[in-house]
Amino acid sequence: PAEDQARIEEIKRLLAANNAVLVAHYYTDDAIQQLAEETGGCVADSLEMARFGARHPADTLVVAGVRFMGETAKILSPEKRVLMPTLEATCSLDVGCPADEFSAFCDQHPDRTVVVYANTSAAVKARADWVVTSSIAVDVIEHLKARGEKILWAPDKHLGGYIQKQTGADMLLWDGACIVHEEFKAKGVEDLKGLYPDAAVLVHPESPASVVELADVAGSTSQLINAAKALPNEELIVATDRGIFFKMQQAVPEKTLFEAPTAGNGATCRSCAHCPWMAMNALDNLASALREGEGEIHVGDELRQAALKPLTRMLEFNR
Numbered sequence: 001p002a003e004d005q006a007r008i009e010e011i012k013r014l015l016a017a018n019n020a021v022l023v024a025h026y027y028t029d030d031a032i033q034q035l036a037e038e039t040g041g042c043v044a045d046s047l048e049m050a051r052f053g054a055r056h057p058a059d060t061l062v063v064a065g066v067r068f069m070g071e072t073a074k075i076l077s078p079e080k081r082v083l084m085p086t087l088e089a090t091c092s093l094d095v096g097c098p099a100d101e102f103s104a105f106c107d108q109h110p111d112r113t114v115v116v117y118a119n120t121s122a123a124v125k126a127r128a129d130w131v132v133t134s135s136i137a138v139d140v141i142e143h144l145k146a147r148g149e150k151i152l153w154a155p156d157k158h159l160g161g162y163i164q165k166q167t168g169a170d171m172l173l174w175d176g177a178c179i180v181h182e183e184f185k186a187k188g189v190e191d192l193k194g195l196y197p198d199a200a201v202l203v204h205p206e207s208p209a210s211v212v213e214l215a216d217v218a219g220s221t222s223q224l225i226n227a228a229k230a231l232p233n234e235e236l237i238v239a240t241d242r243g244i245f246f247k248m249q250q251a252v253p254e255k256t257l258f259e260a261p262t263a264g265n266g267a268t269c270r271s272c273a274h275c276p277w278m279a280m281n282a283l284d285n286l287a288s289a290l291r292e293g294e295g296e297i298h299v300g301d302e303l304r305q306a307a308l309k310p311l312t313r314m315l316e317f318n319r
């Protein structure tokens, strides 16, 4: 539509005028991903978003995604202004892991190394020894297991259970889940496989174990896009937020992509496999963040210093 085009042009002007760069997650709207790509920003998984923002020389980072992604960017680059289209975009994993309860849980298990998923508040990260994203979680836990460490993991129990299975590490799990990935159903994926027996199944490990078990490849959003390219299969069944289809289809234009069903009867519920918080990022609020300086992320210095330690470990970890 013409209004969208006008917004897009306005955002391009504002990005340039503010020496700003747009960093977007794969689950945001197609128009936002496209804009990030066209303007020299990045579209990425959460680890690559953090790396890109930390390295980029821009004065302002505009982070289109959910709150923890903006906070991570600010913690890593305190000298930059970090704006988000909306500060309301949270994550069910973050909401399900309040810092005070989490800290009490850690206090009860002082013998365990605390590893938290990036999908947490700065205050939860500040209590952790390590932060990981899904793309390096298995490697980091393997490394800690080899050092004889026992793990306290939070907040995603499905991702935690998957890592535990992969590594055999001793892991105590917090009881959190992603409301989007939790909806995928093994029965639905099996039914779809029945219709397309040659299809490969790609699954984000925030999904329930019964769905991950059916995966040909389980991994972070970037890893799933890479797998879509690397696999010989012409048909792919994908269990993650449907925002990923924009870049995945670009990567494999000749392949057929199917959304993994979110209901046992094989029917796909369109709104289930899309994160309601990622969906809050839009061209309008992106433009007004840049125009008015709205949606700025602030992290207090003490909290920032504490959260920086485990985040730096993550960025410096070499598998």
Ligand code: 13P
Pocket (backbone or CB within 6 Å): 044, 045, 046, 047, 119, 133, 134, 135, 178, 206, 219, 220, 221, 222
């Ligand atoms: P990725 O690190 O795989 O992009 O995952 C982030 C996320 O929120 C998945 O739901």
Ligand code: SF4
Pocket (backbone or CB within 6 Å): 066, 090, 091, 092, 093, 119, 178, 179, 180, 181, 206, 241, 275, 276, 277, 278
């Ligand atoms: Fe959080 Fe799930 Fe949304 Fe990712 S998809 S941001 S884990 S609620």
